[in-house]
Amino acid sequence: MDFLTSYGADLLFYLFALLAVVGALGVVTLRNPMYGALSLLVTFLAVAALFLLRSAEFVGIVQIFVYAGGIMVLFLFVIMLVNLHKLPQLKLFGGQSLIVAVLAILLFAFFAYFFLQAELGPEHVRPEVFVTARGEALGNSQAVAWNLYTQHLLPFEIASVFLLVAMIGAVVLGRRQ
Amino acid sequence: MPNPQEFLLLAPEILLAAAGMLLLVAGAIGRGMGTRESALVAVVSLVLTGAVLLRVESVLPGRALILGGTFVLDGFSFFWKLLVLVGTALTVLLSTRFLEEGNYRASEFYALLLLATSGTLFMASGYTLLTIWISLETMALSSYILAGYFKREVRSNEAALKYFILGALSSGILLYGISLLYGVSGTVQLADLSRTLAGVQDNPLVPLGWLLLAAGLFFKVAVVPFHIWTPDVYVGAPTPVTAWLAVVSKAASFAILLRIFYEGLGSLRVEWQTVVAAVAAATMIWGNLAALTQDNVKRMLAYSSIAHAGYVLIGVLAISEIGLWSVLFYLAAYTFITMGAFGTVILLERREYAGETAADYAGLSRRAPFLAAMMLLFLLALTGIPPTGGFVGKFYLFAAAVEAGWAWVAVVGVVTSALSLYYYFRIVVFMYLKDSDQTTPAPLRAPALVGAVAFCAFATLVLGIVPGPVIDFAKHSLLPLP
Amino acid sequence: MFEVTTTHFLVVSFLLFTIGLFGIAARKNMITVLMSIELVLNSVNINLIAFSYHLSDLTGQIFSIFTITVAAGEAAVGLGILIALYRLRETTTLDQAAELKG
Amino acid sequence: MKDLLWIIPVLPFLGALLNGFLLRNRIGKGAVAAIACGVVGLAAVLGLVAIAGYLGSPEHAAHQGWDEDVYLWMPAGPLATAADGVKDLSIGMGFLLDPLSAVMLFVVTFVGFWIHLYSVGYMAHEEGFQRYFTYLNLFMGAMLLLVLGNNYVVMFVGWEGVGLCSYLLIGFYYREEFPPYAGRKAFITNRVGDFGFVLGLFALVATFGSLKYSEIFPRIAANPALLTGPGFLGLSLAGFIALTLFIGAMGKSAQIPLYVWLPDAMAGPTPVSALIHAATMVTAGVYMVARSNVIYQLATNISMFVAVIGAATAIFAATIGLVQNDIKKVLAYSTVSQLGYMFLAAGLGAYTAAVFHLMTHAFFKALLFLGSGSVIHAMGGEQDMRKMGGLKKYLPATYRTFFIGSLAIAGIPPLAGFFSKDEILHAAAAGGHWVLYAVGLLTAGLTAFYMFRAVNMTFHGEFRGTHEQEHHLHESPPVMTIPLWVLTVGAVVAGFVGVPKLLSFGRDINFFHHFLEPVILALPQGAEAGEHNIGVGLEIALVVVAVVVAALGIFLAFRLYGGTRGLATENAWETRLPAPHRVLSNKYYVDELYDATVIRGTWGLGRGLFRFDAGVIDGLLVNGVGRNLTVTVSMLSGFFDKYVVDGLVNFVGWISGRFSVLFRRVQTGYVSSYALVLAAGMFALVCVYMVLQLR
């Protein structure tokens, strides 16, 4: 119990991290994209949980909504659309996948080594930042909103252009003529 | 707390984006707009943007950070924006006849083109990694779509697909680098970034961060080994789009590359110099050698554009005034040269590779002497032979390298550029030294297109003979070296 | 040791990153590839969030929102391309689309 | 007249210009002949006038020459010289008339004129009449430049000019195969000589920064130390210069080993042989040595070398002359032998003797050649003496003149040959060089023998030719016989200008000797042992011996070839003494030797190469040593070009091509492999960099 109270958050982290990784592995290993999509969903949710652990409530929710809600549905639609009846005889991995795997492992080892090398100093010294908007503690959403619309208004505008482009693109490419 | 009026200074970008949407809407209602009309609208809006841009520049000369330090107005961005606008305008002129040939809807095409261009405008002025990245994504996304715009053509679709997957991956890499840099510096604003990074000692995240960032940027400017996508995409995409990618997209990417390297990573320059040097050398060698045995002109030009990115990196490498403005000048010259070259390709090419092989240029000097002459000029410029802008540009790049003590890179540069003569002149051989047969296509009848090519030729020549003004302009629009 | 620090997050995120990389480079089915791309972007988000927590700085969170946006947009376009590909070739396997080379 | 010297050499050039360009194919033979002979005659007259004027001039009294620079020719800028530091090298185009060049001038113009005249008759029926006289005038001009030039470069101009003309004239009958080849052989052999000659000039320039006689010789005479310093090739400077100059002379004057061209040169028209290859050009070498006497006096060892070469050549050629059946070949070898005589004299320091013999030889040898020409003319081109005989009654004038000429060359007193030859022998004896003396004496005897062998075989006995030849036999026209007579007179009287003390009964009337004295600059310490006296008795004995030997030669000739015995003896030779006869008639197998060495030399070098190249193969067979070797080498180097230099370049090209293909192979077209490349690239970037940082 004691352990739980003191290490509860950490345990949760390990749990969700595990889930996320397992889900990811599922994505890249499962033959049927349908199952792949579902395990991707798992990853998304786990990641969202990780966000919550790092006091990013708003982003976590957005993650769930946008990904689990939007993107996932999109994927599923497409998977329905393209009939995958001849999946079984499709080749799963390319001939080079072994090389890729080795490379990926090396890469991971390499980076992990340096991550462990790096000392990042004290963490989380001013938690209040995440909930403070206009000087008063209102909550994470407000804080994010305030910061977004003051500090990063321009990127926000540009993002709108980006989304417009995406929309046009989807239409132009998806439309059959 | 940014002042809303500052948004007025975004007039050019907004105008362009608005024009894009206008085209979209106009194309949607009724039976839409014809190619000519949309092209007209596009060109007009580009010209207007240019005008507004000049106005803004005159209102706010010098250097100004606005909108909470996310956006910078200075000579540097001004130069790039002008270049980008000119390039896009030329692309529009290049594309009209082409779209008619393939009969694809023009309005969305131009809408996307304009939106992408507005993205490049934002890139040129973005001053936080966030701004830069999102606008970069805007440009990238639209170029994926443009590359795949001829979706009934297998090549076009394949190009889009490759470009998209690899582009997304690269932007992931770039983003990862940004995240690491953010982690160590706690900021995404270039000036602060440079300042804080100067303070950080031996934290491995820093090199990891900027290396990944660099990798992402290298992908955009297509240098070895991140050039891998270029040949296929350039060949597959509709040629006007190829031209746009090779010129405008590349130019904008170089803009942010310079911006980030000089301002964001200014304090790390000794570190990144070596990397850039190696990459530059590798690129020059790889690009030229690979082009050596190409038979498809488009593909050859693709490789040559890779090689030229390598040459430009020489200028990036030399931390000096001359290095910087030589980059600007070179890309200016390169814009016209490449546009002209691709314009000629467009004039000759037909469906399914027809008119794209060197053999299709046989006897061009007889069938269309002036077109051949202009192509000759472009090829000379690409090789770097006076009196063309290409020569002057290369001259200054090598000068910069020699001055900054990167003589070995310069040697690689001169030798490879001498080598490049071989494959550029394969086309000349066909144009002038061989006779045509019946199958060789006659050039399109397209006044606008020919006009654009002629203009490019003229500009190439002028830049070679009186480079003075442009050089001075480039000098005045240098970003402050930290 | 069990004490979870930012480093842990970094490691996890990079694990996801490499897995995504593997998926992109190794899988032949374009749908899977698209999903792997999503993985990569997610890994970046983890980083950002972890760092923003570490530095008590909101920028990371903001950035991650933009990342999600971009992810969405790219997914849309990517799937569009996928559909176009399918229309042309009746398949979603990438090996089919290897006409341009050399 | 002093400042008009330049007119003399220019006149013949003028004639050449008229005949060769301005009036080519526009005028008849008469006019051509008139122009050609006119200019030469005029030159001769002017020459005499000039000489007369000079003899009367104060310069002559002051033992100097008429030395006149016409214009500055090559002002070639600053040069660091050994003698007086940095000075501007300036070479003038100028002329000098002093006793030596006066003699040469007289000989050249006089003999030249009469030979021109003779040619008018001789060439009357040849085609290319105008071309012939163009060349001939050209030659006269060059020869006059050679003898009148006031510095070595002008001399060299003439030197090369006469070479060119002999090339052209030997190859005059260019329609046939042999003459052009002989011409080229002559020219290139001469080039080899000139190669030495110019080196000598360079050494002089490097020392004095000038090549003008009047600037060099007096200074050397005043201060021999200038040239006694170390030179090159282990010789003293003087030695080097003397040697190189003499190499030039070897080529020009056909001395061993460069004499091979002269016999072949007989392929040209006979008057040409008379003018160029007997009277004038071939003596240029002698003139040059005499001109450079100061240097040779300093280089005693080289002088001795010259003498030895001269003697060797003399005897060598004489022996070959014994068995020649071609009348012109006989004369050719006799010329070589006589030239050897002159060099013998020059080498012994008896420069006056050398020049004296040069002059007399010019007369009688020209005479003999013209006579043989007249014979050939009559015989319709036949040159083989075995087919002649008994021409006495058909060609009386030719016979007489030829006979006198033979006496002259044999050295029978009081003809010209006697005096000059005697002086040379005397010089040898006086110098105490008895071996050389003996050689000279023997040569004299042989000379007498083969000359009268020729006389007998040609003119005595009965005619051995074909019938229509006999039918056509006729004495030559006056235009040819008159020159013969004139030269005969010369051959008879020329000797009296140089009567030695001995024979002038004490009175010193050796006009020639005194005339040339000023040219032979005496050195302060008298480096050259000049004419130290030997006893009068001995002197007389030597003279007598010489005459006796000559007479003996003549006697033997009559004994063996007199009357109708000519051919019989000839065949007897071959049957009885086959070995020596073969050796001699094959000219000691020298040409064969050259070829043999060549074949063997080239065999190893690249027999395989020749197979490709018919051109080269015939080049091989028809050309001399130098060419064969060089052709081989050149073939080799051609291959070097093709396969090494270019090969390297092409290899580079090939390599880049390979790489190109390699790089393109990376572009598989599979997007996943591209992704792999990206990942790998990123990994490489990071990896390499970090590793570099960590170390």
Added chain:
Amino acid sequence: MFDWVHNVPILSIVCYIPLLGALIAMFAFRGDQGPAIRKFATWVAGIDFLVSIPLWFAFDRDGELFQFRESAPWIESIGVRYEFGIDGIALLLVLLTTLLGVIAFLSSWSAIHTREKEYYIFMLLLQTGMLGVFMALDFFLFYVFWEVMLVPMYFLIGIWGGARRLYAAIKFFLYTLVGSVLMLLGILALYFFNAGGLLGWEGLGNPASFSILQFHEIGASIPRDLQFWIFLAFFVGFAIKVPMFPFHTWLPDAHVEAPTAGSVILAGVLLKMGTYGFVRFSLPILPDATRQLLPWMAALSIIGIIYGALVAMAQKDMKKLVAYSSVSHLGFVMLGLFALNGPGINGSILQMINHGLSTGALFLLVGIIYERRHTRMIAEYGGLSAVMPLYATIFLIITMSSIGLPTLNGFVGEFTILVGAFNRVWWWALLAALGIVLGAAYMLWMYQRVFFGPLTNPENQGLKDLNRREILYLAPLVVLCFWIGLYPRPFFRVLDRPVRDIVARVDPGAATAVATTEPDAPARPVGAVAGGAGE
């Protein structure tokens, strides 16, 4: 009478008249108007020649080194200026260029029948390029002209050349381009050393400039090692152009494949650019490096002399033979230059002119016979003297001039060169003189086989002798050969001052006019005197 020359930008006029002509021809004529363009172009060249004549008279022999100066800012930002000006050396070369230009055009009338418009346009452009090279006093400008001129030459070889023209053209272009780009680096090094320094070499801090005269001034103050590298860079560029052994292999191909006029220009002028580069840049700007590398340069030159002669000897194709003889002759020129003394340099510059005249004439003559018989194989001919006496005569004169017969131009050049060489290191002259002997051998061999012997080949019996036009363009060359041979003084007069200047820069020891030893002292060993750079 010629004062007006000083009041007009005469050099620019001379330089750009052909360019103007090219533009006019490009736009004013149709492709099928062969004869018209022919005449027009020839007129342009003729006018250019006439305009260039006054230079000779207006040039002040005792005036300043470079005359007819034109100077205008071009690219201020890096100190590039538009600078024209000529000294005696350039004067001669310019005149040679304009003269050969006219002759080349005349000779093309009968040689070129396809695509005449392009042909004459390229020829005119080439003319402008070459003139610019000789006139430029700004290194940047020089380089521009240097490379511009490659392009038309490429086409002249590539379009109107012989069977292997494509190969020859690209080979020519690639070789020269590689050379010139390396030279470019050398230029840059000079530029930065003059201004701010580079690669750790402390600069002089002068205002940035590409002025050649400026570089001449700073020549002495360049550190030895830097000089060495710059010299190498220049060397590659110039040596390929000359061409020196072993960079010469492009020459025979280019020559054999090029049309007659092309060969004339190539041999007459283009090759001189290499030697001109050496004499104008390498020697005065890099004296230390020059002296340091002297033996190597001499060795290459001598190898070139003998090697060229030997290879020429093996040729069966007249044109190829002449081409290799060029290698040999240019070897003489280089040897003379690197004798670093008055006669040497004077001689080699004069020899440049001579080679231009006589080799140009040789190519013309070969071209004439080629037009008549369409073969250049020596074996095909023989006995031509009978049918073409005048041709034979002129050929003989030119042959003699090319093998250096006195009273003809070749002799004056070779003699002075050898004098200079002998003075530097005596056996240089020894070896080089061998080249003369060989020269006589192969030229006469060719002459004999072409003109002498029986007239066997029936095809040769109907050959026509020279026609009026051919005489017209051969005559000036022959006259000049004799002029230079007999009275070269005016040429030496023009060269005197610049050559003294160069000698003074590169080898002061050989230029000081004071006697180093009192007259008539015992002689020092000659042959290695003057600067002692010989060993």
